[in-house]
Amino acid sequence: MKVGILAVQGDYEAHAAAIERAGATAVLVRTPADLEGVDALILPGGESTTQLQFLREEGLDRAIEQFTKQDRPIFGTCAGAILLAKEVRNPAQDSLRLANIRVARNAYGRQVASDVQQGKSKLGGAPLEMVFIRAPIIEKVGKDVDVLAEAGGHPVLVREKNILIATFHPELSSDTAVHEYFLKMARNGKSNGHRNGK
Numbered sequence: 001m002k003v004g005i006l007a008v009q010g011d012y013e014a015h016a017a018a019i020e021r022a023g024a025t026a027v028l029v030r031t032p033a034d035l036e037g038v039d040a041l042i043l044p045g046g047e048s049t050t051q052l053q054f055l056r057e058e059g060l061d062r063a064i065e066q067f068t069k070q071d072r073p074i075f076g077t078c079a080g081a082i083l084l085a086k087e088v089r090n091p092a093q094d095s096l097r098l099a100n101i102r103v104a105r106n107a108y109g110r111q112v113a114s115d116v117q118q119g120k121s122k123l124g125g126a127p128l129e130m131v132f133i134r135a136p137i138i139e140k141v142g143k144d145v146d147v148l149a150e151a152g153g154h155p156v157l158v159r160e161k162n163i164l165i166a167t168f169h170p171e172l173s174s175d176t177a178v179h180e181y182f183l184k185m186a187r188n189g190k191s192n193g194h195r196n197g198k
Helices: 012-021 048-058 060-069 079-084 177-191
Strands: 002-006 025-029 040-043 074-077 085-089 099-104 114-119 128-133 137-141 146-151 154-160 163-166
Touching: 002 012, 002 177, 012 025, 012 040, 012 177, 040 079, 040 177, 048 060, 048 079, 060 074, 074 079, 079 085, 079 099, 079 163, 099 154, 099 163, 114 146, 128 146, 137 154, 163 177
Parallel strands: 002 025, 002 040, 040 074, 074 163, 085 099
Antiparallel strands: 099 137, 114 128, 146 154, 154 163
């Protein structure tokens, strides 16, 4: 199982380490060619407008859209959640518009609120450790979006078909439950013959 990680900004190395601990191989992605042979993709934190500009300059925006059409899973964390959202506000910005959620970028004033919380989730097992760093807030989810975890009265981990989104940073926790769940999504998609659009 190979998981690509967008290696532009954010702690993509921590995501790579978490993926390796969860039993898969991490592949750093900077060009569309890097997606060849990859079973799933992670969009990590960072600055979402800078990342979106990079994706467009490299043609990765179109490659990622094609990736999702092949039913290969994508996981966005923090800024990755903003990139994947259908609607972004406060302030408004463009995105890949792949997940039916509305996200507020500066929901915590100037994005200065950061903390660590424990919370229940639909993943089972022990409560999740959720590390929030200048986190966006998911304000609204579409009817096909499954809320897997909440904190502070808002969804913080959601899934829509082959797209997983977290407003927190699971890569900064010793708990690999979220990455393991994402790998399960990838294995299920692969076993159902969705790899490379087959």
